Amino acid sequence: KADVVTIGESMVLFQPSPEGTIPYAPQFTSSIGGAESNLAFALSRLGKKVRWISALGTDPFGDLIMTRLMGEGVDVSQVIRDEAAPTAVFFKESKGYGDPNVYYYRRGSAASRLSPEHIRNEWFDGARHLHVTGITPALGESTAEMVKQAMKQAKEQGLTVSLDPNIRRKLWEEEEAREVILSLIPLCDLFLPGEEEAAFLLGEKNSWSDYAKEFQDMGPSIVVMKRGEDGASVKYGENTREEAGFPVKYVVDTVGAGDAFAAGILSVLLEEEQPFQLSSLEKSVPKAMRRAVVMGALATQFKGDWEGSPTLAELESFSGESQHITR
Numbered sequence: 001k002a003d004v005v006t007i008g009e010s011m012v013l014f015q016p017s018p019e020g021t022i023p024y025a026p027q028f029t030s031s032i033g034g035a036e037s038n039l040a041f042a043l044s045r046l047g048k049k050v051r052w053i054s055a056l057g058t059d060p061f062g063d064l065i066m067t068r069l070m071g072e073g074v075d076v077s078q079v080i081r082d083e084a085a086p087t088a089v090f091f092k093e094s095k096g097y098g099d100p101n102v103y104y105y106r107r108g109s110a111a112s113r114l115s116p117e118h119i120r121n122e123w124f125d126g127a128r129h130l131h132v133t134g135i136t137p138a139l140g141e142s143t144a145e146m147v148k149q150a151m152k153q154a155k156e157q158g159l160t161v162s163l164d165p166n167i168r169r170k171l172w173e174e175e176e177a178r179e180v181i182l183s184l185i186p187l188c189d190l191f192l193p194g195e196e197e198a199a200f201l202l203g204e205k206n207s208w209s210d211y212a213k214e215f216q217d218m219g220p221s222i223v224v225m226k227r228g229e230d231g232a233s234v235k236y237g238e239n240t241r242e243e244a245g246f247p248v249k250y251v252v253d254t255v256g257a258g259d260a261f262a263a264g265i266l267s268v269l270l271e272e273e274q275p276f277q278l279s280s281l282e283k284s285v286p287k288a289m290r291r292a293v294v295m296g297a298l299a300t301q302f303k304g305d306w307e308g309s310p311t312l313a314e315l316e317s318f319s320g321e322s323q324h325i326t327r
């Protein structure tokens with residue numbers, strides 16, 4: 001059984017230690033990153049059952065990713081191990097100002113060879129919801145086909161679907177990115193663009209509700225636009241709502257914040273039996289949006305992509321819902 005299935009590449013992540021630029025790094029720490037596994041970790045810490053699916057090499061990097069996910073209670077039973085291709089790695093370098101620089105070594109990786117033929121009914125058996133991002137279709141034509149098919153099949157098997165465009169310009173050409181992501185929107189129930197991504201996909205518009213309406217007309221019943229420190233806006237049915245940002249003193253690392261945001265919103269929406277029906281959304285959206293902005297803000301407080309993700313008890317205490325005793 002799984003509350004959420006998520007499909008997408010994880011990579012081993014190397015970062016200079018002590019923090020600094022790559023050419024002068026005496027040593028590197030190793031961890032793992034990947035938008036979908038970031039979401040899996042965050043949801044698992046919030047008490048949800050998550051199945052993460054991707055392909056990994058049979059190398060030690062693949063083993064490292066498997067053990068990290070298993071250690072956090074994520075179901076990895078459907079992960080493919082490909083003897084003929086490596087696990088991807090990436091490097092993140094932070095200069096202490098602005099967003100970190102990311103360098104990918106993922107071309108030809110095991111996950112980039114995923115194709116529709118890999119999809120199994122077992123991927124979605126006993127599950128309620130599928131979450132995918134625009135990173136997977138950026139890895140190649142076969143992965144783009146795979147994501148589209150997976151979204152369709154998940155719907156056929158009764159799952160609801162969310163899509164975070166997660167546009168990574170280092171991975172593909174703008175025109176292609178726009179076309180492919182627009183083609184996936186009709187297949188999702190929840191669409192989660194950032195402000196710049198919405199403008200990238202539709203061109204500049206006058207107001208948030210113009211973007212939301214146009215996305216909604218393509219299919220999703222709820223559209224949430226992330227505005228970084230300014231919070232987020234949501235539209236479902238004819239309802240709109242603004243959620244203020246959750247203030248933080250100091251941003252350490254913005255990578256992974258969008259994934260934590262998505263985990264926050266899903267963890268609340270999925271408390272409803274029919275999460276994307278208007279009556280359910282009317283009930284759950286205020287709490288879901290609040291939790292999403294808190295999760296996103298907290299994720300900026302840590303250097304790793306997901307390690308700082310809170311447990312449900314920590315989160316509830318932090319947002320004043322209950323008291324968590326720390327010492």
Ligand code: KDG
Nearest residue numbers: 033034035135255256259305
């Ligand atoms: O959303 C965070 C991800 O971008 C990061 O963990 C690495 O998946 C990754 C990517 O492709 O950039």
